[in-house]
Amino acid sequence: MALKYKAPRGTSDLVFPESTRISSLLEVAARILTLNGYQLISTPILESTELFRRGIGEETDIVTKEMYTFEDQGGESLTLRPEGTAPVVRAYLEGGLQSRGLPQKLYYMGPMFRRERPQAGRYRQFLQIGAEAIGSRDPFIDAEIISISNNLFKKLGLSHYELLVNSVGCAECRPGYVRMLSGFLEGISQQLCGECRRRSRENPLRVFDCKNESCREALARAPVIGEQLCPACREHFNGALRHLERLGVAYTIDDRLVRGLDYYTNTTFEFQFEGLGSQNTVSAGGRYDYLTEQLGGPETPGVGFSLGVERLVMAVEAQAAFPFSPERLDVFVVAAPGADRGRVLDILTAVRAAGVSADADFMERGLKAQMKQAARLEARLVLIIGKDELEQGEVTLRDLDRSKQWRVPLSGMVAELRRFLEDGCFNG
Template sequence: MLTTRPRGTSDILPGEVEKWQYLEELTRQVCREYGYGEIRTPIFEHTELFHRGVGETTDIVEKEMYTFTDRGDRSITLRPEGTAAIVRAYLENKLYSLPQPVKLFLIGPMFRYDRPQAGRFRQFHQFDVEVFGSNSPAVDAEVIAMAMDIYRRIGLNNLELHINSVGCPQCRPLLRQKLQDFFRPGLQELCPNCQGRFERNPLRILDCKNQKCQELSQGAPTTLDTLCPECATHFQQVKGFLDTAGIAYQVDNRLVRGLDYYTQTAFEIMTRDIGAQSSIGGGGRYNGLIEACGGPPTPGIGFALGLERILLTAERQGVAFPISPGAGVFVATVGAEADNTAFSLVQELRRQGIPAEKDYLNRSLKAQMKYAGKLAARLVVILGEEEQARGVAVVRDMQAGDQKEVPLAGITDYIKSLSF
C-alpha cells in the first residue's frame, strides 16, 4: 500500500527526531575528544565485500542481506554493517598512508532482513567506530571505554559489559578440533545451519539461538580453554587496562559475537531493560579482516552501537534528553499592517540565531496564543494595530506569565538580552 511503510522500518517524526540529533551530536563530540574522524561510505556495496569481510557462515550473509542485481548485472548489497565498508574505504583511499593508528567513525543506516521486534528493525542505524594499525591492548581498552563513556553521558544505567578472547589463527585450529570432537556425537540433533557450520566454522555453533543447539553446546570447549600464549597475554593486558580505568566487566567465555572476522578481544554491552534483545552494542578485534579484503596485514578493532536500541533503553529507563523547544519566539498579529512588521521581525530574529515563528493561517489572536503554547514558545510578541501605531510591541513571557511593552526599534536587542 502507498500509505504503509515497509515492515521493519520506521518514520522518525518531529518531536522524536530531535532525540536522534542530540544522540548523534553527542557521539560526534565524544569522537572529537578521542581523536576519531568521521567517514561516510555508500549505503550499498559490491556483495563480495560482505561475503569476504563479514563471513560466509554468519547469519547476516546466509539469511539477512538485502542483495539485488543492478542494471549492469552486478550483485549489490545494502550494507548490513559498517566495518567491512570502512575497511574497503580505508584500502581504496590509501588511508594506510596516514599516521597510524587511523581512527574513524561512521553514523548511518544499515539493512538486514530480520524478524522485527522491540529494538530490532530491517532498516536500523548504527554508530560505528574503527581503529586501524595498532595491536596494543590499550587500544582495545580505549574503544571499550569510549563506548561506555557514551552510555554514561547519555545517562543510561544497569549496563553489563561482557568480554572474551576468541583467539587467533594460531590457536583456532585446536579449538576447532575440540569443538568438532565435542559436537560430533550429537551432530544430527543440531539445527540445519549448525550442521553446515560444523565443518566450516564450529565456533559459530556457540552463538546459535536455537534452543536445542544451546542445550547441546552446554559444556562445550570455549575459546579461553585453547588460547595461545600471545592471545592469553593480550587478554590479560586488556583486562588490566580496564581495571586501571575502573571499568567493570564480566568475562563471558561463550561470547563469540556474530561475525567471522573477530580475533582476540570480543565484547558486548547488555541491558535487561529492552527485553530479549538485550545487547545495545558490541565489537572486538579483527586483525585478519583487512588482509581478507585484499590489503596488507593490518590490525584493527572497532564496535557498533545501535541507535534505536539506545533510544529504547533511554525510554525504558526514563532518561530525559535536553531538547530545546522548536520556537523560542512566536510573533502574534492583529491586522494586515502588523503582519508585514511581524514577517520582518521573524526574519531578523532568525538572522540573529533566535528560533522564531509566526501565524500563516490568519487565526484570531486567541487562536494564535493557543498555537504558540503548542509550539512551546518561550516568548510571544504581540503586534496589534494600536501597538503598531505607537511603535511598540507587547512581549509576554509564557513561563513567568508576565509581559511588558518594548519599543519596536529595540525589540531584537531586548529579546537577545533574555539569554537567547
C-alpha cells in the same frame, strides 16, 4: 487506515520529538568519539556485493539470507550495507589512509540494512554508530574502543548493563580449538537439540548461544576457547583486560561469547542491557586482524565497535529520563488587528537575523487562534504587533510561562529579546 503507501516493513519514519532525541544522542556520541581522537568517515550506503561476501563471510546469516542485493542497470551487483566495518576498511585501503599515519581512528554514523523479521529492537533499516581503529595491535586500543561505548552509556545516565568480553583467538589457536569442540560435540550429539546438531556441523561455536536447558547441561563440560589460546593471544587478552581495569570499565569474562561475523579475532565484546526484550545487545565489536588481507590489502590489524542507536534509545527510555530537552522556539509573532502580513514578515526577519528563533501564523488565523498556536509550539515569548503598537512604535512581548506581558519600543526590540532569553524574566 487503508492507506496505499506505507513505510516498508521494518522501517519507520522518525518525527519530532524522537527525531531531535536521536540527533542529540548522535551529537553526544560524536563528541565522545572526537574526544578520543576519532574522526568522521562517511562511506556509501551502497557497496559492491562482493565486499560483504568476502568481508563478513560467505557462510554467515547476514550474507546468506539478510542482504538487500540487486543488480543495477549496468548489471553490477550492489548491496545495501548490512554493517559498517567492511566499508570502512575498504575506504581505508582505497584511500591509502595508512599514509596519514597509524593508527587510523575513524568513526561513522548511519543506516544499515538487514532483511530480517522485525521485532522489538530489530529493524530492517537501523542506525549504527561505530568506530574502527586500524593499524594497531596494541591491546590498549582494544580497551579504548570498548571504553567509548561505556563512556557514552555513563554520559546518558545508564547503569543496568553488563559488559561481556572474550577472546576468540587467532589463526594459530582457533582452528585447533574448533576441531576440539567439534570432536566433543560429536560425542554428545545425542543430548543436543536438532538446532544444536545443525550448528555443530555448520558453525560449532554457535552452540553456546542455545538457551535450551538440556543443551546447556550437555555443554557444561565443553572445551572453552580461553583454555586453548596460544601464548600470544593469552597475553594480548590479559593486556586488554588490564587496560580496561585501569580505565575503570567493569567487565565479565564470558568464554562462551561468540560473535556472528567471521572476521573477528582475539578480543570480542558485547554490552547487554536489562529490560530491552530479547534483542538486548546495544553495542558490540572486537578485533579483526585478518579482515584487511581478506579484502586484498596488506596485513593490518584492526579493532572496532558498532552500536545500535534504536536500542540505545530503548535503553535510555527504560532506565533514565532523557537527559536532553529539545530546543524551544524563542518567539512566536502574532498579528493583532491593524497589523498586516508585511509587518509580521519584517519583524520575523529582523528577529531571525538576530539569531533568535521565530515563527508566525501561516494559516490566516485570528488572534486567539494564533495565541493558541504559540502555546502549542511552546514558544518562550509571544511578540504581538497590532494597531496600538504600530501607532506608538512599540511591540508587546508576552511571557507564556508566567502570563506576563510588557511593551518595548521597536528600536530596542532585539536587545530586549536577547536580554529576556538570557535572563529568563521579563523585568531586568
